[in-house]
Structures are given as C-alpha cells and as structure tokens.
Amino acid sequence: MIHALNRSVLITILVALVVAPIVVLIGCGVVQGSADLVKWSSRIVTFLTCLGLLLNWTPALRFVHWATLGRIWWFPWLDGEWRAEIRSNWPRVERLYLAAKGSAAQFDALTDPITQAEERVTGADVTIKVGLFEMEIEIVPQGTEKCSTTDYVRPSWAKPKKPKLSYVYTQIDQLPVEPTDARTHSGAGIVEIMSNGELRGEYWTNRKGENGLNTSGTIIIRRDRPASIGIR
Known part of the structure; x- marks a missing residue:
C-alpha cells in the first residue's frame, strides 16, 4: 500500500514522523546537545521501525486506513474476498487456429463475429491481501x-484519474491440458477501481506465445461480501 502514495505525500509523512519530533524536543529544551540528539534520534528510529512492523499487520493497517480516511487521500481498501468475470479472446484465437488447420471454415478475425454460444465468460474466486x-x-x-x-502488484493513483492496480502473475494448472494450452504461463493486467467499487480492466498472457496462441481479455472484479461498515 505504501507504493500508492505519491512522492510529495510520502516525503511529508516522513518529515512529520522524523524531523518534527526532533524540532519539538529541541524547542522544549529536552535536546540540549549532540548526546541528547543521538539518544532521541535512536528512540525515534526504533519507534518508527516498530510502527512499520505493526502496520504490516493487516488489521492494524486497516484501522489506520479507516481512522485517517485513507480511501480519500491514500488508496481504496481492497483486502478481502472478491468474484471475477473473465472474458478471453480465446474463441477468436481458436477459430483462427482451426481454420488454419483446415478443421473449420475460413475465419476473418477482423470482420467475422463470435456467436454468443462461442463467447466464454469464466467466473473466478479472487482473494486480495493488503x-x-x-x-x-x-x-x-x-x-x-x-x-x-x-509476482508483483503496484497500486497507483494519479488524481484526477481513477486509482488502478498493475500486476504480473503466474498461473499453474494442476491437471493435464490441451496441446493448445500450457500448464504454466505468465501474464499481466491493469485494472481501474470504479466509483461503485468494481475493478475493471484488461489482461494479457504469454500462454503458448511461441506458437502465436497467447491470449488477452477483460476482467471485472466485484466484492464477494460487503466490507465492514465504515471500513472500506
């Protein structure tokens, strides 16, 4: 989550947590020499280290996010269970593959439509950990x-644009797969967080890319259960 903070906000927070306490202590006469400065600096660093470890515990981070209205200035709270609808371009890729083999009628991916029966919508269970x-x-x-x-997730929010997640992933299938598929492949995606809380975006893969059969598609992710009242 810390990566979602823009540089100016992050610098402001660090200054407030590191420099401001020293300035206050000097102003109050608590720090009167270099020995006092080293002693209090060490205490502040220790405190910040403990604070960082505490905030890496999701319940504590969630409370701080709620208490400071983090959904407004930081990033929406996404931790929890979700459901996804995934639409792939595989039906078009498959039609082209079968047509090239002579196993199906000629198919022009630019002009020929895909029927509703051919379109595939895959449901998925999604877990996001923050x-x-x-x-x-x-x-x-x-x-x-x-x-x-x-393998990598980067939250970002360049206002006034919508907050978004960029990610790289690895998929593994435990069962035997078709010759046109792969048991393991990598992919990437970008989703934007909409005003209604949905995550919408696109993904693409290197699945069978060496054979020109790699895929892409769209994904919509909706929260499976409402978040706790007041904490979003």
Missing part, C-alpha cells in the same frame, strides 16, 4: 484446478 509494503492477488477460476498468484 500489507503496508506489498499486495497479493490470487485468482482461482471456478470449476478448475488453475490458480493465478501475483
């Missing part, structure tokens, strides 16, 4: 043995 220094996303497509876990 810490002070990192975020993790796990996506498990329903009815499968697949699991996607993030």
